[in-house]
Amino acid sequence: MLDQFDARLDADFPPVDPVRLIAALKPLLPPENLKTQAEALRPYETDGLAAYRSLPAVVALPETVEQVQAILRVCWELGAPVVARGAGTGLSGGALPYPGCVLLSLAKFSAILEIDALARTARVQPGVRNLAISEAVAHLGLFYAPDPSSQIACSIGGNVAENAGGVHCLKYGLTVHNLLKLEMVTLEGEVLHLGSDAYDAPGFDLMALMTGSEGLLGIVTEITVKLTPLPETTQVLLAAFDDVAVAAQAVAEIIAEGVIPAGLEMMDGPALRAAEDFALAGYPKNAAAILLCELDGAAPDVAEEIARVSALLSSCGATEVRLARDEDERKRFWAGRKGAFPAVGRIAPDYYCMDGTIPRRALPNVLTEITRLSEVHGLAVANVFHAGDGNLHPLILYDAAKEGDQDAAEALGGAILELCVSVGGTITGEHGVGREKINQMCVQFSGSEIDAFHALKAAFDPKGLLNPGKAIPTLARCAEFGGMHIHHGELPFAHLPRF
Amino acid sequence: MLDQFDARLDADFPPVDPVRLIAALKPLLPPENLKTQAEALRPYETDGLAAYRSLPAVVALPETVEQVQAILRVCWELGAPVVARGAGTGLSGGALPYPGCVLLSLAKFSAILEIDALARTARVQPGVRNLAISEAVAHLGLFYAPDPSSQIACSIGGNVAENAGGVHCLKYGLTVHNLLKLEMVTLEGEVLHLGSDAYDAPGFDLMALMTGSEGLLGIVTEITVKLTPLPETTQVLLAAFDDVAVAAQAVAEIIAEGVIPAGLEMMDGPALRAAEDFALAGYPKNAAAILLCELDGAAPDVAEEIARVSALLSSCGATEVRLARDEDERKRFWAGRKGAFPAVGRIAPDYYCMDGTIPRRALPNVLTEITRLSEVHGLAVANVFHAGDGNLHPLILYDAAKEGDQDAAEALGGAILELCVSVGGTITGEHGVGREKINQMCVQFSGSEIDAFHALKAAFDPKGLLNPGKAIPTLARCAEFGGMHIHHGELPFAHLPRF
Numbered sequence: 001m002l003d004q005f006d007a008r009l010d011a012d013f014p015p016v017d018p019v020r021l022i023a024a025l026k027p028l029l030p031p032e033n034l035k036t037q038a039e040a041l042r043p044y045e046t047d048g049l050a051a052y053r054s055l056p057a058v059v060a061l062p063e064t065v066e067q068v069q070a071i072l073r074v075c076w077e078l079g080a081p082v083v084a085r086g087a088g089t090g091l092s093g094g095a096l097p098y099p100g101c102v103l104l105s106l107a108k109f110s111a112i113l114e115i116d117a118l119a120r121t122a123r124v125q126p127g128v129r130n131l132a133i134s135e136a137v138a139h140l141g142l143f144y145a146p147d148p149s150s151q152i153a154c155s156i157g158g159n160v161a162e163n164a165g166g167v168h169c170l171k172y173g174l175t176v177h178n179l180l181k182l183e184m185v186t187l188e189g190e191v192l193h194l195g196s197d198a199y200d201a202p203g204f205d206l207m208a209l210m211t212g213s214e215g216l217l218g219i220v221t222e223i224t225v226k227l228t229p230l231p232e233t234t235q236v237l238l239a240a241f242d243d244v245a246v247a248a249q250a251v252a253e254i255i256a257e258g259v260i261p262a263g264l265e266m267m268d269g270p271a272l273r274a275a276e277d278f279a280l281a282g283y284p285k286n287a288a289a290i291l292l293c294e295l296d297g298a299a300p301d302v303a304e305e306i307a308r309v310s311a312l313l314s315s316c317g318a319t320e321v322r323l324a325r326d327e328d329e330r331k332r333f334w335a336g337r338k339g340a341f342p343a344v345g346r347i348a349p350d351y352y353c354m355d356g357t358i359p360r361r362a363l364p365n366v367l368t369e370i371t372r373l374s375e376v377h378g379l380a381v382a383n384v385f386h387a388g389d390g391n392l393h394p395l396i397l398y399d400a401a402k403e404g405d406q407d408a409a410e411a412l413g414g415a416i417l418e419l420c421v422s423v424g425g426t427i428t429g430e431h432g433v434g435r436e437k438i439n440q441m442c443v444q445f446s447g448s449e450i451d452a453f454h455a456l457k458a459a460f461d462p463k464g465l466l467n468p469g470k471a472i473p474t475l476a477r478c479a480e481f482g483g484m485h486i487h488h489g490e491l492p493f494a495h496l497p498r499f
Numbered sequence: 500m501l502d503q504f505d506a507r508l509d510a511d512f513p514p515v516d517p518v519r520l521i522a523a524l525k526p527l528l529p530p531e532n533l534k535t536q537a538e539a540l541r542p543y544e545t546d547g548l549a550a551y552r553s554l555p556a557v558v559a560l561p562e563t564v565e566q567v568q569a570i571l572r573v574c575w576e577l578g579a580p581v582v583a584r585g586a587g588t589g590l591s592g593g594a595l596p597y598p599g600c601v602l603l604s605l606a607k608f609s610a611i612l613e614i615d616a617l618a619r620t621a622r623v624q625p626g627v628r629n630l631a632i633s634e635a636v637a638h639l640g641l642f643y644a645p646d647p648s649s650q651i652a653c654s655i656g657g658n659v660a661e662n663a664g665g666v667h668c669l670k671y672g673l674t675v676h677n678l679l680k681l682e683m684v685t686l687e688g689e690v691l692h693l694g695s696d697a698y699d700a701p702g703f704d705l706m707a708l709m710t711g712s713e714g715l716l717g718i719v720t721e722i723t724v725k726l727t728p729l730p731e732t733t734q735v736l737l738a739a740f741d742d743v744a745v746a747a748q749a750v751a752e753i754i755a756e757g758v759i760p761a762g763l764e765m766m767d768g769p770a771l772r773a774a775e776d777f778a779l780a781g782y783p784k785n786a787a788a789i790l791l792c793e794l795d796g797a798a799p800d801v802a803e804e805i806a807r808v809s810a811l812l813s814s815c816g817a818t819e820v821r822l823a824r825d826e827d828e829r830k831r832f833w834a835g836r837k838g839a840f841p842a843v844g845r846i847a848p849d850y851y852c853m854d855g856t857i858p859r860r861a862l863p864n865v866l867t868e869i870t871r872l873s874e875v876h877g878l879a880v881a882n883v884f885h886a887g888d889g890n891l892h893p894l895i896l897y898d899a900a901k902e903g904d905q906d907a908a909e910a911l912g913g914a915i916l917e918l919c920v921s922v923g924g925t926i927t928g929e930h931g932v933g934r935e936k937i938n939q940m941c942v943q944f945s946g947s948e949i950d951a952f953h954a955l956k957a958a959f960d961p962k963g964l965l966n967p968g969k970a971i972p973t974l975a976r977c978a979e980f981g982g983m984h985i986h987h988g989e990l991p992f993a994h995l996p997r998f
Contacts, residue, residue, distance in 0.1 A: 118751065118755050118860055119858055119859070119860060120755075163699065163704075165698075165699065169698075174698075174699060176704070176707070177676070186947075186951070190947040190950075190951075191947070192945075192947055192948050192951055193945075193948065196856075196923070196924065196925045197858045197923040197924065198856035198857055198858060198889055198890075198919075198923065198924040198925045198928070199664075199668075199673075199856045199888040199889055199890055199928055200662065200664065200673060200711075200856060200890075200925060200927070200928050200929065201925050202925055202926055202927045202931075202932050202936070202940065202943060202970075203932070203940065203943070203944060203948075203952050203970070203971065204708055204711070204712055204715075204716075204952055204955055204956075204971075205662075205675070205704075205707045205708055205710065205711055205712075206708075206951065206952075206955075208675075208704045208707030208708065209703055209704055209705075209707065209708050209955075211704065212699075212703070212704055213703055213704075216703075217703075229757040252617065256616075256617050256619075258728040298800060298803065300799050300800070300803065301797060301799070301800050304797065304799070357695075357697035357698045357699060358697055359618060359696045359697055360618070361617055361618060389698040390697055390698055391697075391698055391699075420697075424695070424696040424697065425695065425696070425697040426695045426697045426698075426699060426700050426701055427701055428699070428701045429697070429698060429699050430699065432701075433701050433702070437701070441701065441702065444701060444702070445702060446691075446692075448685075448689040448690070448691055449691050449692065449702075451689075452685070452689075452691055452705065452958075452959070453702050453703055453705075455958035455959065456703055456705075456708075456955065456958045456959075457703075458958065459951075459954035459955045459957065459958040460951070460954065460955075471701075471702070472702065472703075
């Protein structure tokens with residue numbers, strides 16, 4: 001089921017003759033920036049969601065905005081699908097090529113163009129790595145706050161396309177909250193400037209619209225990000241619990257108390273034990289769940305919050321609350337969390353990482369329900385996630401070599417996402433919809449809402465050439481999938497409390 | 500020039516027979532909710548921008564979402580323009596009726612539907628007053644942060660339509676940053692749910708798109724806002740300066756220091772003297788400018804910041820720095836600021852309130868340039884504004900009874916907005932474009948950008964019936980206006996430093 005990218009339900013283009021396409025693109029780029037041979041195309045056949053793969057007709061690596069404009073004009077004229085790609089680390093298949101498309105890589109847009117320490121902004125090209133921005137401004141006492149787990153490799157352009165999150169987004173916001181301006185090129189080759197250096201921009205909020213639009217509306221060629229002052233102090237608390245639901249309840253109470261941690265992460269027993277074996281982080285291996293709560297800011301403030309949160313965790317039923325004694329221990333605590341995905345990869349042949357969000361107060365019930373679903377589907381689940389903002393990452397453990405396991409993993413993943421929607425949550429927190437969750441969009445949205453998305457898409461891309469088959473399902477797909485839109489906790493999880 | 504709403508350049512509808520329109524609407528509403536007599540229409544002929552006026556054919560006051568759907572379906576079928584109206588306090592003419600339109604008042608959508616103290620959200624109808632939300636949740640230690648000056652009267656639906664700001668937006672964000680969900684009705688009568696209770700929502704960010712869209716895309720019928728914990732302590736510093744540019748420089752330095760005040764407001768000499776005469780706030784009347792800097796949060800934190808900001812203000816050249824001794828004095832300081840507009844109204848027969856934003860570091864140069872422009876145009880300007888976020892409110896003083904004064908005021912206002920754009924700023928910070936600044940949109944945006952706005956508008960409103968002649972100019976209008984798009988400090992202010 002998870003294999004070739006089959007887009008019959010989503011788009012149906014008359015095939016573009018690859019010879020004609022390549023001939024039209026050749027004059028636009030130096031030869032080494034246009035890849036057409038099968039072995040050169042192969043590295044682009046998939047992204048971080050390796051379950052699907054398919055080949056583009058050609059990979060274009062432009063270096064200038066003018067080249068991007070010229071490439072898009074060719075695609076527009078010939079009716080060729082175009083799929084943009086950053087670093088290819090995305091987990092929802094957003095950069096998966098449409099068969100026979102032009103794969104537009106922004107890898108050569110890799111310059112940091114300007115750093116303004118006083119205004120606290122950086123103007124960068126989309127191929128710049130997320131972490132490279134923070135590294136470039138560290139000497140100014142600044143950093144770029146959104147920090148997806150892949151930040152060492154993922155590109156800021158991909159972050160914009162997926163509205164990426166991360167551990168620190170609880171306090172500092174998602175990608176969209178950390179942008180000032182975007183420069184984009186439309187499919188017809190027009191350059192648009194979105195947002196402004198100032199506080200607000202008139203006109204429709206195209207910058208927010210473009211952020212998270214997964215390559216469906218245009219190609220981003222320049223990004224101005226906000227930078228954040230590095231906090232004076234950062235400390236981390238580890239709390240252990242003998243019940244997952246109790247840990248989840250503690251999360252809601254910390255936030256209700258008015259504390260906004262820089263990060264508030266949760267791992268359940270299977271996840272924390274895998275992480276401990278892998279990273280020797282110092283986690284209590286007999287716990288049913290742990291929370292990591294990072295607090296940052298001015299020193300007196302952090303000290304006061306550490307005291308409040310520690311007391312609260314104890315009163316919420318934590319069996320142990322530990323403050324990382326020093327920077328070494330703090331880093332070890334985080335190393336365990338950051339290595340949790342690969343660690344889980346060592347205890348099962350394969351895992352499927354889900355990404356849904358729920359209102360925080362739904363955490364205890366949803367975790368209990370995930371355990372039940374896991375038993376129903378006969379597959380174990382390890383939970384490692386951004387608890388503070390209700391962004392779940394259940395890792396479904398399976399063995400692709402075992403008959404039926406992959407289908408069961410997919411079914412369980414779908415059920416978990418529908419559970420998220422049924423309690424007022426969403427089918428994605430930070431990974432995007434891409435190819436992976438396109439069916440679940442039919443659960444999240446009504447036909448009218450999906451129609452509105454299509455109308456908006458058509459305003460930018462009337463021929464439907466930009467990243468076809470991603471993010472927004474056709475109504476035909478929803479009909480085939482079963483079209484079960486859940487609005488506010490109707491079927492199939494009506495037995496759960498409404499939030 | 501500022502009188503009848505002349506929309507020839509913007510939209511040209513075949514007139515709808517009012518008898519037919521009223522006959523179609525009558526079955527949809529109780530008789531008292533459909534106003535058709537001239538004297539009943541008169542109160543709706545203008546809004547907070549009293550310079551323009553025109554009459555609708557009918558005023559509809561629906562009370563349910565179903566009634567809104569039915570009214571919009573009639574407008575869609577008959578091709579009748581529709582203008583939505585909240586409290587009518589907007590300053591850019593956003594609620595000004597298109598001649599002969601259906602004026603859709605949301606005044607009867609005035610219920611607070613749900614308050615959730617744990618999730619810190621309130622679900623409200625669009626006709627609820629901004630301040631009423633904070634009043635309803637004060638006993639829970641919460642408030643709704645965006646606070647336009649009109650907050651006692653303006654409605655949350657209007658705040659969403661204009662993406663309203665206020666004194667506290669520097670720290671707490673604009674309206675769009677304080678929303679979780681919107682329910683809207685499309686022109687074709689479909690109900691859409693935008694945003695989510697969770698951290699992020701999949702699909703295109705229609706919630707951000709709808710916020711600030713000035714009634715051009717649909718009608719908002721329900722709003723879920725985020726609530727913010729009331730700060731433990733609030734203190735205010737007053738700093739006096741003998742030079743406006745020095746005060747402006749101090750603003751940039753406070754922010755560069757890493758402090759984010761809850762509010763950072765500036766008044767120049769004419770404004771502060773008018774305010775002092777009016778409100779007896781205790782301002783130093785011989786100063787060339789004052790800053791009010793409000794700091795809020797935990798008590799030790801605020802004490803530390805007060806010390807840092809006081810020292811910084813002195814080192815930046817403040818001639819006097821005073822901490823409000825008690826809550827009474829703090830309120831007096833703010834009473835002067837909040838009364839500054841009516842106070843200025845006492846020193847000149849008329850004033851024209853502008854609203855532009857600029858990058859903070861441009862403040863000293865821009866204030867100097869406004870003084871020069873004021874001399875060129877022969878009209879005095881008083882400056883009262885949200886300095887911390889670079890949101891200017893120059894008040895142009897004139898006498899409408901004096902031949903040529905009104906035209907001069909408009910010309911000076913336009914020049915000030917173009918100045919804002921030329922330094923990388925925008926033509927509106929929080930008042931919206933509406934009717935007032937539609938020509939300046941041609942300065943802010945390129946033809947391609949305006950085309951993108953039109954395409955997006957057409958996706959929601961293919962007949963162009965929603966609030967015609969507002970916010971997005973036609974290219975015909977830009978051509979008539981002179982079509983002088985300024986991108987990043989090209990003409991006509993290229994002599995100013997680029998930011």
